[in-house]
Amino acid sequence: MQSYLKPATEWELQRTLLDASASNTPVEIVGNGTKRGIGREMQTAAQITTASLTGVRLYEPTELVMSARAGTPLARVESDLASRGQMLAFEPIDIAPLVGGERGAASIGSVFATNLSGSRRISAGAARDHILGIKAISGGGQSFHSGGRVMKNVTGYDLSRALCGSWGTLAVLTEVTFKVLPMAQETATLLLFNIDDAIAVEALAQAMGSPYEVSGAVHIQAPLAARLWHQGLAGERQSITALRIENFSTSIAYRTERLKAVLKAYGEVHVLDHDMSISFWDEMRQLSVLQGSSAPLWRISTAPHAGPKVVAGITRFMDCNAFYDWSGGLIWAEVLPTADAGAADIRRVIASVGGHATLIRGQPAVRSAVEVFQPLEPALAEISRNLKSVFDPAGILNPGRMYAAF
């Protein structure tokens, strides 16, 4: 493997990209490389890391805003925020351990570049909903900014959001400015055990449709629930359905009772107290129930209520263990290894229900053979390809990582 170029300044990064662009040299872009195992296999002559572009540039707790250079460790960002009782409300998941990457080592730039959002996405929005502004160097070597440090900004096109989820294929983020929010004073979790997927997702929808501001809604099938580390739940041999509420302590008891009433038709409701809740949702962030396996893993996004239908459809073709987040709208599906990791069948099921699927964990050979990211409709593929050529005319940034053609 080639060695990484580690520009220490934006200017140096820009020079490097200008050279690479002029000489048509493909480069792999990484933060700390924790998610290198995701995406189509690439061949690049050089690698650039933002690991040396670190530092929190601005933090105004009372304006709910922070700016950090892209290579700043997520852990650093979160500890700074925690010291003022604040957080990234979209609760970025740590996907690295699933794909052989280092736990807890992600950079803040990568969180936005991959739009990684955790369970609270269902109430607070995704990473892309929290981005306020960016500075970046395009694949063509142009330094540019978009957005700013204020909560609302509609000046010019929203390039900040357009770069979220682009996996380093359009530009290299050098600085991100994002909205932060206060941590809740107290958290509680309501649990239901041993109910099947369709009923569980119905229960989650009931809770989400209540006025009690549920901020996490997951359902873990029994085989995956058995992998929990949680001291109160480890070794459970039945499915677990969990709902989170967060608020001032004065509200938690009231909301817990009300929500219990909403859920009572679905079985006995168990409640985790604050500390047990914190460790449970921390585990969800770490995707513990998906660790310790090398089976192909799909991330499927669909309308929440359609989740069980998608999983039932997949199960007709192959063995599948599912973990539902986002009230059923995000499915992590572990399947048995086959030549295409089930891609054809899974995408056929999704085509009839709606949504999209990304192969997160798969052997390199499989990731070279199948479309890792959901193939796009022709008109949208054309727009996306053109967008790529505006930002990266020579096609040097992570070429082929998302799609073969760009």
Next chain:
Amino acid sequence: MSMIAMPAPDQAIIARRGSIVRDLERLIGAKAVIGDEDGRRAFETDGLTAYRCKPLAVVLPGTTDEVSRVLAYCHQHKIKVVARGAGTSLCGGALPAEDALVIGVSKMNKVLNIDYANRTARVEAGITNLGISAAVAPKGFFYAPDPSSQLACSLGGNIAMNSGGAHCLKYGVTTNNVLGLKMVLIDGRVVDIGGAHLDQPGFDLLGLIIGSEGQFGIVTEATVRILRSAEGARPMLLGFGSSEAAGRAVSAIIAAGIIPVAIEFMDKPAIHVCEAFAKAGYPLDVEALLIIEVEGSEDEISALLGHIVTLVQPFAPSVIRISESPEQTAAIWKGRKSAFGAIGRISEYYCMDGTIPLGRMPEVLTKISQICSSYGLRVANIFHAGDGNLHPLILYEANDPDQVEKAELCGAEILKLCVAVGGCLTGEHGVGVEKRDLMRVQFSQDELVMQMRIKTIFDPHWLLNPAKVFPLDGREAAAAA
């Protein structure tokens, strides 16, 4: 105000009006086409009323397919197009051009599907913002972004402008609440982007399109998030002796971990005008007023408001008034939401829409008042304090051309000030024609070229709302490769 130059219209197109109107009538039926002078005049302006221009013609299609046929025709004949919702844009976003066809989506206002289990609604783009909430209110749901113009403005316009509102501090703006779109491209192709799922495959085209001011295509349908309403909500009025004290109170509330649904600030002139109009019981002897609203059960609301009262004590509020009834609540919000209308009754006004970091508010307000008095104009300020969105309303005499010009110069100076303190030119109204020539205050020419090239992807011949957003000079570099 007529200082902002518009491109010279294409006389050859104007000369063909008769045949173009006939062609359009053949395409979508005579009833949906307006070609006569009086009919066209009804569309000559939007919320930026100082600018007026009768369009080439107007079409009011009833289906996505009709929009598609019209756009394919315009594309083939290189006719410019201005999309229009309700025409409430305050930046001239929907301002027509003499050689451009206005495509109004107002007839496409149906609710197509409400899906409570998924908490989404699929609606046509011409539906009013409030129409969505009204459709789901019987089941206790609402559509969150709430621009003050919500009774009139369309979802299509909200999407084009990424509109916000008073309650966006907690619930986000349009882009955070739209999951999918159906859009007609300039060549007539129809694309679906996103859907009922919570994120999209590939690049975030949804994020890119929302806020693109009608320059990428015509949105005909959208899937939006609907949310369950809180059990209750109640506002409180806090009066302060200075804007600085009010600003610090806001900081203290947020620092304590409370995110109210809304924190609205008004300065003294704004308070007086709104109170005269709405009789909301606003205190008249304070320099700054905050309207703070919280949500929850009765007990939760009382606890939160009590907590806030304690937190603001160090800033010596001279008035603390918690709404005691739904009628009072309605009056308090009526005062705020009708601020524009209220001020419109005493004078013509020019509504600015900059953003600033909250910490700079007192200093910015002082400078704004200096700028305005240097032009001999009065100003009232309304501020979404929680999210830094400032609306100075510059009062002027519409039939005095000198004042008109001064108001525009004064506004430009204020927006430059916003950018200088770390804010931006527009928080929620958009660039349109109004701020088009100020874009270089915030972006370099290279950055503008990058954005213009993105427009070129969607619209290679620059037919969609072309006179807006980007300064007229320096556009050549963005031409299709």
